[in-house]
Every structure is written in C-alpha cells, then in structure tokens.
Amino acid sequence: MLQQFYPQVPHNFRYELNKDMHLAAAHFIPDERAGVCQNVHGHTYFINVTLAGDELDETGFLINFKELKEIIHKRYDHTILNDHEEFQVDDEEPLPTTEVVAKSIWNEVDKQLAKRSNRPYCLQLIVRETPTSYVVYRPKEEDHR
Numbered sequence: 001m002l003q004q005f006y007p008q009v010p011h012n013f014r015y016e017l018n019k020d021m022h023l024a025a026a027h028f029i030p031d032e033r034a035g036v037c038q039n040v041h042g043h044t045y046f047i048n049v050t051l052a053g054d055e056l057d058e059t060g061f062l063i064n065f066k067e068l069k070e071i072i073h074k075r076y077d078h079t080i081l082n083d084h085e086e087f088q089v090d091d092e093e094p095l096p097t098t099e100v101v102a103k104s105i106w107n108e109v110d111k112q113l114a115k116r117s118n119r120p121y122c123l124q125l126i127v128r129e130t131p132t133s134y135v136v137y138r139p140k141e142e143d144h145r
Contacts, residue, residue, distance in 0.1 A: 006048055007136060009123040013052035017062045017120070021047050021069055023077040027087075027096040040080070045101070046128035047072060049109060053120035062120040063113070071112050072105055102127040102137035114145035 026042040028034075049072070053062050081087050081096035086104045094100055106125040113120050121144055128134035 006050075006124075006126055009050055009052075009138065011052050011123060013121075014054045015052060015056065015062050015120075016123075017051045017065075019049045019051075019065055019068050021049075021073055023047065023073050025076050025079050025081050027081040027101075029095050029097060031095070043129050045076075046126075046134075047105065048124075048126040048128075049105075049122060050124040050126075051109075051113070051120045052123050053118060055118040057116065057118045062118065063116065068109070071109055075108065076105070098127050098129045098133070098135040099137070102135045106137050106139060110139070110143070110145055 023045050024042060025045060026040055028040045029037045032038065049068060051062055051068075056062060076084070081101065084096075084104075086107070087096040087100065096104075102125050105127065106122055109122045109125065113122060123138065125137045126134055127137075
C-alpha cells in the first residue's frame with residue numbers, strides 16, 4: 001500500500017492516533033448541477049481519521065483501532081450512502097457529497113468518542129473519493145460533544 005501523508009493538525013495533546021481504512025459505497029447527487037454524478041455510481045473511499053488525547057484507556061489505547069474501524073466501516077461499507085438517514089434531503093443535511101460524507105462520519109466518530117472515559121477527540125477526518133480528489137473536515141472546537 002502506498003503510504004499517504006496528509007496535512008497535520010497542530011495540537012497540544014500527548015497522543016495522536018491516525019487510522020486509514022477503505023470502504024466501498026455508492027451514491028448519487030440528484031441535482032442537474034452534479035452532471036454525471038446524478039447517476040448512481042460507486043467509489044472505493046479511502047478514509048483517514050486523526051484522533052488525539054491526553055489520557056489512554058485502561059488497556060493503553062486512545063481507542064482500539066478495531067473499534068474505530070467498526071464505527072465507520074461497519075456502518076458504511078457496501079451501502080448506498082443516500083439510504084442512510086444522515087444523507088436524506090432536508091434543510092439540515094445536503095446529499096452525500098464528499099464534503100458531507102466527511103462531516104457525517106466525523107459526527108458519528110465524535111458521538112462515540114464522547115462516551116469514552118478518556119475522551120479522545122477527532123481532530124481531522126479525510127475522505128478520498130478518487131485517487132486525485134479528497135476532502136479534509138476539521139471541526140471547530142465548539143463542535144465536539
């Protein structure tokens with residue numbers, strides 16, 4: 001696997017964890033401005049998650065890599081993103097563009113991290129849709145639960 005290097009997030013936490021994963025999913029953007037992306041099509045998404053924190057849990061992890069993968073991969077792999085509640089059309093969330101996918105995955109990760117006694121934070125979430133296109137989502141400090 002070709003190693004990817006992404007923009008670093010400046011922080012003062014003791015520990016930083018990065019997890020890369022792939023997932024296969026389809027989506028469509030039913031808007032004429034989306035061009036050919038109006039049609040259902042799939043991607044092998046490459047996801048990079050950056051977590052940081054000062055405290056490790058009782059097993060010595062910020063979070064177990066396996067648990068982090070379950071939060072993301074289990075939820076979205078081999079699905080049609082438009083079918084997920086968080087990507088339904090309404091006034092709050094637009095359709096599953098790469099930008100919205102990144103924010104939505106971050107929301108799910110942050111929700112799960114907020115339950116942990118050692119409280120790590122997701123500082124950055126990157127979604128690579130194609131070999132030449134990716135989105136970086138960085139929450140504001142007040143966005144964390």
